[in-house]
Amino acid sequence: MKALLSQRRFGPLFFTQALGAANDNLFKNALMLLLTFGGSQLLPWQDSSLTVNIAAGLFILPFLLFSATAGSLADSMDKARLIRYIKLWEILIMAGAVLALWAGQYLLLLGVLFLMGSQSAFFGPVKYAILPQLLKPSELVAGNAWVEMGTFVAILLGTIAGGLVVGMEAALRWLSVGLLVLAVAGYLAARLIPAAPASPKAQPFQFKPWQQSREMFRIGRQNRTLFLSLMAISWFWFLGAGYLTQFANYARLNLGGDNTVVTALLVAFSVGVAIGSMLCERLSGGQVELGLVPIGSVGLTLFGLDLAFASPTEVAPQLMGLGAYLAEPYGWRVLIDLTLIGVFGGLFIVPLYALLQSRADEDQRARVIAANNVMNALFMVASALFGILFLSVMELSIDQYFGVLAIMNAAVALYVYFQLPEFVLRLCIWLLSHSFYRVKSQGLAQIPKEGPALLVCNHVSFVDALLLAGSCRRPVRFVMDKSIYQLPVLNWLFKVAKTIPICSQKQDPDTYQRAFERIDAELAAGEVVCIFPEGKLTRDGNINSFRPGVEKILEQRPVPVVPMALKGLWGSFFSHQGKGAFKPGRGRFWSKIAIVAGPALDGAHTDAAELEAQVRGLRGEQM
Structure with a gap:
């Protein structure tokens, strides 16, 4: 400086x-x-x-x-x-x-x-x-x-x-x-x-x-x-x-x-x-x-x-x-x-x-x-x-x-x-990333400075979206499991951030269809959308298989895709390690975590398997 x-x-x-x-x-x-x-x-x-x-x-x-x-x-x-x-x-x-x-x-x-x-x-x-x-x-x-x-x-x-x-x-x-x-x-x-x-x-x-x-x-x-x-x-x-x-x-x-x-x-x-x-x-x-x-x-x-x-x-x-x-x-x-x-x-x-x-x-x-x-x-x-x-x-x-x-x-x-309310949202994100976690980021310049882009990332904790939002310079529209989206207190923040709730087609066909319509509308408007393709939080720290929903998004609108990985969150306060995310004493406070982004991929020529391999490579051995 x-x-x-x-x-x-x-x-x-x-x-x-x-x-x-x-x-x-x-x-x-x-x-x-x-x-x-x-x-x-x-x-x-x-x-x-x-x-x-x-x-x-x-x-x-x-x-x-x-x-x-x-x-x-x-x-x-x-x-x-x-x-x-x-x-x-x-x-x-x-x-x-x-x-x-x-x-x-x-x-x-x-x-x-x-x-x-x-x-x-x-x-x-x-x-x-x-x-x-x-x-x-x-x-x-x-x-x-x-x-x-x-x-x-x-x-x-x-x-x-x-x-x-x-x-x-x-x-x-x-x-x-x-x-x-x-x-x-x-x-x-x-x-x-x-x-x-x-x-x-x-x-x-x-x-x-x-x-x-x-x-x-x-x-x-x-x-x-x-x-x-x-x-x-x-x-x-x-x-x-x-x-x-x-x-x-x-x-x-x-x-x-x-x-x-x-x-x-x-x-x-x-x-x-x-x-x-x-x-x-x-x-x-x-x-x-x-x-x-x-x-x-x-x-x-x-x-x-x-x-x-x-x-x-x-x-x-x-x-x-x-x-x-x-x-x-x-x-x-x-x-x-x-x-x-x-x-x-x-x-x-x-x-x-x-x-x-x-x-x-x-x-x-x-x-x-x-x-x-x-x-x-x-x-x-x-x-x-x-x-x-x-x-x-x-x-x-x-x-x-x-x-x-x-x-x-x-x-x-x-x-x-x-x-x-963007000011209040950013305050909550800032407090989270400077109290529970010590966040370092790498490669976020890979996210396009303008125009539509799809971010794909592994899903480790209840606050993944807030941590990613705090690190990315552009506003991000997150696609999130409906059950997490409806969590008390956090639900208000997710609404302010224009988060898109989703669930399985079998569970609620209307919510499932509306989610994909909103994702396409946001990308059409030149926004950045982030999806967690595993579809659920990890229960053991490992990355679950990526579901085909990401392919459906890219088939409809083949925008640049940026693979990302969260490292060090497993075992922290809001993850599923031990007896639950919200059991005091069971999760680490002030955890060191890293957010890593890889080069953007052509959305017209990639699939869920390739994106999963990219995210696994970015995360490495650190959970």
């Missing part, structure tokens, strides 16, 4: 986006602190909470206005060249920021925030859309983890620098130098990004914002899984904006801290997201693991609620520095809560971004990301409005507002998972 940074196909992009994020946050945090601790008196209004929320809204507004155009532009041209143009734009914006700072024109500085948001609106789609062109599919989660980690570490460093610069005697001089140096360094890094030409199917760019916005949302909505993932990502940014925007006032009003405490809060959150992003790559095993998303949402709710109760009931009138703050009993609790909110946020967001990139069509990928950015912007603008409503109109305290956010997070998560 670390080798990616040393390669030109990823390293320059990583540093380009990290330098840009650092520059944005150096300016934003310095400006927020200037406004919160005195600059607001230079504006027509005096309410610091209103100022902070207006500034947040101005930064987000360009995402609503320009994302559709940005996505269409990124899909239509070389993405590396577009990134270089955007970084040149950043240099000009920062030069304007320096002039406004020295002139003391705070209204102009708010205008610079709008321009920075515009630059980010054009950079966001191309940043994520270029990753699948530069990285292998197996590197996509790692690449996203590095991007998210780098972004939040850059946010951390820029935030710290912004807080430190504001407290220096020559604040304007050092802030000006930092803004210009980071902008120039980002442009130089961008010049090293390798070419990433547009897809041959991409349409030429035309400036038609309204039509492009309609097309962007049409593309975003045409795949339900992608659309709900866009919703989940956008909710994360609603939640993150709800926390980050209030940190300055939260530190001052609820914790009694000065600007160093504000910086510490931002550091805790940013470090947490960086840790969560890297942890996500480790836990994902190199694939897009949606099972981590529900874990992330649970952590966001639990530690969000704890944060709401962590601040003191009274604070001293004199603002504390970081040292005095950490000596208070609540000091470390708040920082730990924010760090863990960040960690679970990283687990929540990284798989969702990887999902967008992996499932979106190549010639529409940037527009899908643009649709995501627009929805993110809408949710962040809504977050600013919610902040104004709850804090300025309803006069809630900030810690009470944090409690409202945590409860809302639980409600939104339940809604998304109810609408898209």
Whole structure:
């Protein structure tokens, strides 16, 4: 994973986006602190909470206005060249920021925030859309983890620098130098990004914002899984904006801290997201693991609620520095809560971004990301409005507002998972494969990346389908014995996974016939179907003879067939060894198992006997 940074196909992009994020946050945090601790008196209004929320809204507004155009532009041209143009734009914006700072024109500085948001609106789609062109599919989660980690570490460093610069005697001089140096360094890094030409199917760019916005949302909505993932990502940014925007006032009003405490809060959150992003790559095993998303949402709710109760009931009138703050009993609790909110946020967001990139069509990928950015912007603008409503109109305290956010997070998560149970299914699969079993896979690249395919595998335990589903990158439709399909609890999971129940023709002719009709329909639709040709679980660990049902499937639709073998499952908790699968103490926990796939065979020229021989060979002597 670390080798990616040393390669030109990823390293320059990583540093380009990290330098840009650092520059944005150096300016934003310095400006927020200037406004919160005195600059607001230079504006027509005096309410610091209103100022902070207006500034947040101005930064987000360009995402609503320009994302559709940005996505269409990124899909239509070389993405590396577009990134270089955007970084040149950043240099000009920062030069304007320096002039406004020295002139003391705070209204102009708010205008610079709008321009920075515009630059980010054009950079966001191309940043994520270029990753699948530069990285292998197996590197996509790692690449996203590095991007998210780098972004939040850059946010951390820029935030710290912004807080430190504001407290220096020559604040304007050092802030000006930092803004210009980071902008120039980002442009130089961008010049090293390798070419990433547009897809041959991409349409030429035309400036038609309204039509492009309609097309962007049409593309975003045409795949339900992608659309709900866009919703989940956008909710994360609603939640993150709800926390980050209030940190300055939260530190001052609820914790009694000065600007160093504000910086510490931002550091805790940013470090947490960086840790969560890297942890996500480790836990994902190199694939897009949606099972981590529900874990992330649970952590966001639990530690969000704890944060709401962590601040003191009274604070001293004199603002504390970081040292005095950490000596208070609540000091470390708040920082730990924010760090863990960040960690679970990283687990929540990284798989969702990887999902967008992996499932979106190549010639529409940037527009899908643009649709995501627009929805993110809408949710962040809504977050600013919610902040104004709850804090300025309803006069809630900030810690009470944090409690409202945590409860809302639980409600939104339940809604998304109810609408898209694939997340819950993947969670159950992930928990199974990381608690009862230690799973290693080999040869799964033999499964075609697209189009129909039939998988055939030996049948050892009640959870074979879940283990195979957790290892295969493509969704798999499993053909399963009706008696196993109807097992309590697992039956719900099998339905969510669109499993196909089957039984013998003698036992139930209708179920038998419907099973083959559904198998053919799934293959006709280009899906992957998995069948256990033995027709039953092994009772002795050996592979039973393959039944002719697999030949009937291939006779009707001769698709590629991938033989697979499960190794090491016999004797584990859910197998039939001993006195039964569910007798505690009779089955091994934390078993080492292997899933092995062989080369795909031509379905028109194979039969059950040959497939049985292939699976026996893949399994070898290990049961």
